[in-house]
Amino acid sequence: MxxxxxxxxxxxxxxxxxxxxxxxxxxxxxxxxxxxxxxxxxxxxxxxxxxxxxxxxxxxxxxxxxxxxxPDTPCIAICSTSQGDDLCKGCGRTFDEVQFWPAMTPAEKRGVWRRITLEHTAWRFNRYAERAAEGPSDKPVVPPTAVQGAGPR
Structure with missing residues (x-):
């Protein structure tokens, strides 16, 4: 147990x-x-x-x-275990943890969550978490053709 x-x-x-x-x-x-x-x-x-x-x-x-x-799963839909990594770069779970996740008990899942949170190396804790925390940009999006010198001449 x-x-x-x-x-x-x-x-x-x-x-x-x-x-x-x-x-x-x-x-x-x-x-x-x-x-x-x-x-x-x-x-x-x-x-x-x-x-x-x-x-x-x-x-x-x-x-x-x-x-x-x-949240049930730490997955951020960037799975590198499907490409042969032993540890998913996106969520930090092992191949077996990803594969057997649906069969795990809640306590087993929380144990995995605890480990990946303590390791703090998966992308869910850095690159993508930082972008999400930043929120939408206040800068207006300018299409490339509106930039001086861009576009057809």
């Missing part, structure tokens, strides 16, 4: 905190209580991961609901 990293438990807690804020600052939603207990046990045991089958059913259900709100 695959392990769920503590950072994913934290992300799920934050997801549920924003979805179901406490009405009085004391009472927590059931999902938050379940995840909070699992998180507290991890901290107490100084564990950075927990097997998905070791999570109480309520905590696992809350984690899976958060998981369903995240």
């Amino acid at each position: 695959a392990a769920i990293h503590i950072t994913d438990i934290e992300a799920a807690i934050n997801y549920w905190r924003s979805r179901t804020p406490s009405p009085d600052g004391i009472v927590l939603a059931p999902e938050l209580r379940a995840l909070g207990e699992a998180y507290a046990l991890m901290v107490f045991r100084q564990a950075d991961a927990v097997d998905e089958d070791a999570l109480p059913p309520e905590a696992l259900a809350a984690w899976l609901a958060w998981y369903d709100a995240t």
Whole structure:
């Protein structure tokens, strides 16, 4: 069984905190209580991961609901494993991870996401992420024929 990293438990807690804020600052939603207990046990045991089958059913259900709100795949549609690379330059997954992705459990997928995020070498984290963050250009697009000296004479 695959392990769920503590950072994913934290992300799920934050997801549920924003979805179901406490009405009085004391009472927590059931999902938050379940995840909070699992998180507290991890901290107490100084564990950075927990097997998905070791999570109480309520905590696992809350984690899976958060998981369903995240992107399923790191793919950016630039796959170099189809061209023989062992590690995809676009998303950072191995050939086997790309091939068996549909059969992986949510915890296995999150493990891959964690690895590629920590490695931070795939194009999804640099070239294309930078372009997306820049947003649309403020400069007007000038057709080549409108540029002085360009076009037919």
